[in-house]
Amino acid sequence: MPDVFAELVGQDDAVETLRRAARAAAALVAAADSGDGVGAPGDAAVGGAMTHAWIFTGPPGSGRSVAARAFAAALQCHRGTGCGECPGCHTTLAGTHADVRLVVPEGLSIGVADMRALVLRAASTPSGGRWQVVVIEDADRLTEGAGNALLKAIEEPPPRTVFLLCTPSTHPDDISVTIRSRCRVVALRQPSADAVASVLTSRDGVPADVAGWAAAAAQGHVGRAKRLAGDPEARKRRDAVLAVPRRLTGVGAAFDAASALIEAAEAEAEAAVAELDASERAALQTALGAGGTGRGAASAMRGAAGQIKDLERRQKSRATRAQRDALDRALVDLAGFYRDVLTLSMRAPVAPVHTDTAALASAAAEKWSPEATLRRLEAVLACRQAIQANVKPRIAVESMMLALWRG
């Protein structure tokens, strides 16, 4: 039976924890419905398996948001703990359940105004009689103000409200210590390439050889593996990135490679958000009655200009983020190549990340000293960090390309 947790690849411990919590939650609801208990989580009666606030951690692609959504579905399940088939599970996974709110930051951060509005709405009684669930993806992008607003809600939770936060780790850089101290942590692992490959084959019908290659190249990132297996454009972009080490023949070539990488990321981001941007703009214009005439139309248009500006600002912020994400994917691919070279020159018994560039990697391993390869790998990782720290992407990538050329 493909229940809601089937999407979580290689995360047996986490799934077990979440199932137990969902069972406890269902018991609470049942007890409240039959009038035998207060029905709030944390009651000794249910052994504390359920709680109000959860943090899902794990490396990118390990399925933090998949786990949070699956758990949300399990909490809304009509039949058990996430059957995957009932209307509760279905609408939750489709993002249309009335009592499940999904927060996906569109910009680089989640602001305090958004968070206050969200907390307020989450305090209402669940319309389906079960739980109000708030899923915050990328909780590491909360602003300080938003974090404080969230903390207040978590400190004094309404009886039927559950907060599910996703962050890369519980490091204080990612989530405040006070929020962390009030949440139960579900730590997800980086799934093995084998686990990712087998889910691609069984779930998505990807041929075994393609699945194996894509799972390795995606370095444990399930979504990325699926995209590589199915999207020729994504494969083409990856090929271009992996051609970089060969193209670095001098200073000029390094700057050219930097430009190409930045432009590819911009184009990818542009393609990713263009459709959404256009449909949002169309929706807003319809809502504002653009093109209307008659009394009030002129003053309505003045207000409309402000709203359109506001939308454009949010869209720009989202585009910036999409660009950084695209660039980061490229850098992860590039790091994979230098890691392959390093494992080859150290003769480490580790499977390569990029099976299709194995020949190039072993040629490089012959030519470069392990120290020089390590410096190159570090240059790629330093570039990722620099971009996260808000360094101009072009400057960070140029510096990296030069370091990759010199070694």
Place this chain on the structure above:
Amino acid sequence: MADVASANPAPIVLVLGDEELLATRAVAEAVERGRAADPGADVREYEAGALTPGEVAEMLSPSLFGGRRVLVLRAGQDARKDLVTALLGYAKNPDPDVTLVVAHAGGAKGKAFADGLRAAGATVVPAGKLKGHRERVAFVRDEIRRGGGRCTDDTAEALIAAVGTDLRELAAACAQLLADTDGKIGADTVARYYRGRAEVSGFTVADAAMIGDVPGALEALRWALHVGVDPVPIADALADGVRTVARVAAAGRGSPFQLASSLGMPAWKIEKAQQRARGWTPEALVDAMHAAAECNAAVKGGADDRGYALERAVVAVAAARQGSARR
């Protein structure tokens, strides 16, 4: 008339030097003095190179109607030999009702003419290019004082850092500040006015760093920060300086015009970068770009003292060039 005799203008004024603003001003002041002595003075101006001894003799001979005459000769260094002879002859015994103003560039050309006038007792007004920082500071303070305002050395230095060393622009900036304030001009006033010149200041810093001029780069940097330029555009300009030289150097020899389209840069920028590229090895450029990238991270919030991060980057860029042979 005895009481104005002391204010009688000098009969011969030699304005010596090629700083256009100062020369123009000195000539105008001499003319004003002539007019002050006689509001109806007859003022005429000539280009020295286009004048004959005959015309000059006519100008200098006593007028039928009396009254003061002011004769301005521009570009005195271009005067022909016969004219020089005639004027030096006149200078031995000048007419007290005439003011002769000779503007002379002060170079080797026509030097005998200038020396002769000086020997004949002409009042010499220097109008040469200002040399060095101190003279410019004094110029700015003097400008402000002339306009009825007051400023300190610090303020004058901030203005020079923001505006540059062109005297015309400095004078215009002083006039602007005087017009818009009550005359008490501080470094903060200057900062408010010239913050918009961030790019120029950043590029000045980068240019100096790229030719290995550490003192010049540091001075430009300190003043840029002093007048309130944001560190981020300075860091960007530094990276741009390294990038431009690196790309131009890597493109090899070629005319700036040929390279312009392949590099996507204007030819003048390429030409400048080709000059700057001397003394740089590819290895050194890698180090310099690394320093620029680290600096960018530091000024974007990593560092407590962003000015220090910029200074370190400037020194690192220049040191990379110096150490071109190190690796």
